[in-house]
Amino acid sequence: MNDESVIKISNVWKIFGANAKAALQAIRERGLGKAEVLAEYNAVVGVADVSLSVDRGEIFCVMGLSGSGKSTLVRHFNRLLAVPGGRNSPMSCRAGCSNGLASPGHWLRTPMSC
Numbered sequence: 051m052n053d054e055s056v057i058k059i060s061n062v063w064k065i066f067g068a069n070a071k072a073a074l075q076a077i078r079e080r081g082l083g084k085a086e087v088l089a090e091y092n093a094v095v096g097v098a099d100v101s102l103s104v105d106r107g108e109i110f111c112v113m114g115l116s117g118s119g120k121s122t123l124v125r126h127f128n129r130l131l132a133v134p135g136g137r138n139s140p141m142s143c144r145a146g147c148s149n150g151l152a153s154p155g156h157w158l159r160t161p162m163s164c
Contacts, residue, residue, distance in 0.1 A: 061100075062099070063097060067092055097119045
């Protein structure tokens with residue numbers, strides 16, 4: 051198997067709510083859990099500090115319980131959600147797509163340059 055990563059994310063967070071930035075800061079500084087973030091900031095942690103890479107030719111599966119953040123995580127790969135905290139290096143899109151976005155099935159296995 052090739053060592054070339056076609057998807058790589060590092061320390062990605064997604065918190066939903068009007069106070070998401072303050073909630074993330076409190077998580078980092080005070081170590082708050084999901085329930086505390088919801089109670090204090092009325093915010094929901096969808097993805098918490100996820101890092102992963104998928105290499106060329108690797109089969110990768112995202113599994114979890116309902117509401118565990120699977121779709122939210124995948125939306126970072128295809129850039130339907132911006133990565134406010136962390137780094138995202140998803141696959142490149144086929145010629146003809148705009149702004150680095152592509153519809154499902156139109157990905158090439160090369161790192162994105164935009």
